[in-house]
Amino acid sequence: MPWMPDRMPSLPNGLANGQKKAAVVSRQRKVDIKSTENRILSSTEHLNEILGLISLLNVLYSHMRDMLSLQDKVDAIVIESASSLIRIFKRLRRQGKLTTSDSSAPDSPQVQIVNWLNERYVDLAHNLLNLLETDKANLQVPVFNQSS
Amino acid sequence: MRLVKDETALGSREVTKFANKTYALFVEKILQSKTLDDAVLQELCDKYLNAYYDIQFYFLQDAGYMRLEI
Numbered sequence: 297m298p299w300m301p302d303r304m305p306s307l308p309n310g311l312a313n314g315q316k317k318a319a320v321v322s323r324q325r326k327v328d329i330k331s332t333e334n335r336i337l338s339s340t341e342h343l344n345e346i347l348g349l350i351s352l353l354n355v356l357y358s359h360m361r362d363m364l365s366l367q368d369k370v371d372a373i374v375i376e377s378a379s380s381l382i383r384i385f386k387r388l389r390r391q392g393k394l395t396t397s398d399s400s401a402p403d404s405p406q407v408q409i410v411n412w413l414n415e416r417y418v419d420l421a422h423n424l425l426n427l428l429e430t431d432k433a434n435l436q437v438p439v440f441n442q443s444s
Numbered sequence: 445m446r447l448v449k450d451e452t453a454l455g456s457r458e459v460t461k462f463a464n465k466t467y468a469l470f471v472e473k474i475l476q477s478k479t480l481d482d483a484v485l486q487e488l489c490d491k492y493l494n495a496y497y498d499i500q501f502y503f504l505q506d507a508g509y510m511r512l513e514i
Contacts, residue, residue: 382446389454421447421466425473433481 329373333380337387340409346384346416352377353423371435374427381420388413445470445492464502471506 332349335342353374388394394417396410427435448470451463474480474488492499 382450385447386450386454389450417447421469424447425469428473428477429479431479431481433484436481436484 329376329380333384336384343409343413346381346413349377349381349384350416350419350423353381353420354426371432374435378424378427385417385420462498462502464506467499467502468506468510471503472510475507475510 396407448463448467
């Protein structure tokens with residue numbers, strides 16, 4: 297029988313495998329969130345990506361809440377995506393992209409986009425408010441105090 | 445609260461109108477939440493409810509019209 301080590305070799309920086317993976321995922325996510333925000337704000341072609349950010353608010357918490365080693369990273373991603381979405385909608389609102397002009401036809405693409413954005417805005421509000429149902433103060437505080 | 449502030453400040457109308465539709469969702473969630481942290485509740489009172497009359501007024505109004513599960 298070939299020689300086998302009796303335990304797995306430790307990682308060079310002393311982190312457990314799961315923690316290291318979580319740190320890498322967290323770094324990638326942060327970059328992704330920021331670049332997604334920039335893409336969404338740069339062109340209407342990327343508005344669909346709002347859905348991805350909203351899902352980060354929801355899915356990350358519900359599916360990974362039991363993985364304690366990932367919890368802090370997950371919280372950071374949730375807070376980051378919440379801030380990002382709030383900034384996006386603030387910018388869209390300031391640019392008047394959440395309201396239609398009186399002269400637009402009700403079935404025009406412009407109106408459909410505005411309606412879709414308003415629906416996503418309501419989704420965002422609901423997902424943010426769902427954070428109040430978590431038992432974690434660090435997730436509840438951002439519902440009140442997101443920096444712009 | 446940031447959404448409510450932005451919605452109120454950047455609304456399309458010429459006259460500023462409080463974004464009560466979003467705020468009512470918030471009030472409902474606050475009153476129904478069983479896990480709201482004490483520090484968070486304190487912050488809500490200190491920074492918003494006791495500081496701004498419009499927020500206080502709409503909080504009481506929305507709470508009055510709400511269907512609470514008791």
